[in-house]
Amino acid sequence: MSDTPRSDAAVAGDAALSPPPIVRIRNLSKHYVRGDQAVPVLTDITLDIPEGDFLALMGPSGSGKSTLLNLIAGIDKPSGGELTVGGLNIAQLSEAELADWRAANIGFIFQFYNLMPVLTAFENVELPLMLTDLSRSDRRERVELALSLVGLADRMKHYPNELSGGQQQRVAIARAIITDPTLIVADEPTGDLDKKSAADVLALLQQLNREMGKTIIMVTHDPGAVRAARHVTHLEKGELLGTEVVSGE
């Protein structure tokens, strides 16, 4: 963690000088309706995420981290405010448009990997490419590349239940990057892993960010995981407390 956190203003100042942020959030709110009562989950969120960032989203359980991530990833719809990703106001897209947009722009990493148990590692990674018009051989080439990048070239024919948790999460990471998305979202990617596997996964995410310039947003409540990120922002009871630079930056 940072010993000398920079102020919000400093981060905002950086953003003002650099190209437009990849994620731009203004006064975003989200509430769920339960019965005839509106339960607020996020209130007045304003946040910019620059391209190439690796942002950790921290906060206690139930603070709305997943909800915010889901909004950014376009699998949930905001109740109010502005939300643009890559310059596109995704709140205005229809369900079908959103689905296509996600297929092209978002890579998902989940806490429980969410691989298809009946498909091999290779097929799981190939899955998002079924929505593209890539040829079979192009798909094969890309899948093999992605799997060797995550260090699982020798496990392509394995089924998820034949892989360790860490290996499954690496397959999921390969699946998340296979379409070369604009944004990678990870919801507690190390939440189900032992220390060693968690470290591997974080190192991999860091490598994707540092070496390949991938923008990553990661929800976590593991302070250790935050070290892999460039910035960390804290969420509590649906409100952002501020963004800090992670030490070593």
Added chain:
Amino acid sequence: MIAKLIVKNIFRARLRSLLTLIGLVIAVLAFGLLRTVVDAWYAGSDMASANRLITRNAISLTFTLPTYYRERVRAIDGVTQVSLSSWFGGIYQDPKNFFPQFAVTLPTHFNLYPEFLMPPEQMDAMLKDRTGCLIGRTLADNYGWKIGDKIPLQGTIYPGTWEFTVRGIFDGKDDGTVTRQMYFHWDYLNERVKQGFPRAADRVGVFVVGIREGDRAAELSAAIDAEFKNSLAETLTETEKAFQLSFVAQTETIVAAIRLVSFVVIIIILAVVANTMAMTVRERVAEYATLKALGFAPGFVVALIFGESLTLTLLGGALGMVLSFPVIATFKSFVGSIFPVFRLSEATLWWQFGAVVVVGLLAAVLPAIRSARIRIVDGLRHVA
């Protein structure tokens, strides 16, 4: 890969799929069997030719007609030939050895029934033997009778012991033709009646009337009945099919019940498959949500569910249909004496196929709607 997703998903819950599959196989088998029973019931009337009319006493079948009517029927324009036919009702050794015997005009009767195939020299031999008889292949096989064998019958309607010599064995044109009956000379019957009960002589059960054009059946039936209007014995003429169906009609409620049960079987299996699909889809909520998050349309998930349901039912259906052949063949060996024609028809196979397709589709409807409606974030939260 989509096909793999569907097929491999079916066998995820192995026991459940297996039980559902067994249920499907049994249901398809039972359905096929019940429909075959219904078919068998109507088999006699299905093979009935539209070119044959049956003329009987208008009062009831138990009343006879005078044989001299034959010439007057034959004289009607459009009628080609007329055979006499009387039910004999003899017993071979024991009443449980039931098979039908008819006294008919030969060779006319066999000209009227071209579906009975027999070498001409056997008919020649028959015509030379007053006490000869012709038996169908099924009957011959049942009792191991060969040409030249003697068949003693105990008369019931016509008292006394009657012994016939097998002069010919006829085959059916196809397996829809009934060949478990026996024919002998009507003249021989009449001769012996004349000796014992002169007053009962020269009377016949029915006339089998051949007509040139099948589509004139109604008109010719009316013409025949008009011919004997106001005579001592009025006639009732109908197509052979209608005549056969009037026997079936007496048992129509049983047939209706069997038919109903066959559909109930399908409804039950629909409930079973629908339940299996509902359970399956509930367990995969998170997977379907993941697919949708990755950008697959709700329609893709719907297609997976329908695909899985249909693959399951078609698999069970195919097994059931294949097994229907041996099962029905086995059944035939038990019920062969009740149902002369007992076979799996092409129509029944189509019904079985149609039933599993409909079950496969209907069973998937609700789970598919549910999966399409569920929001991605709720689906992802779902832990199976």
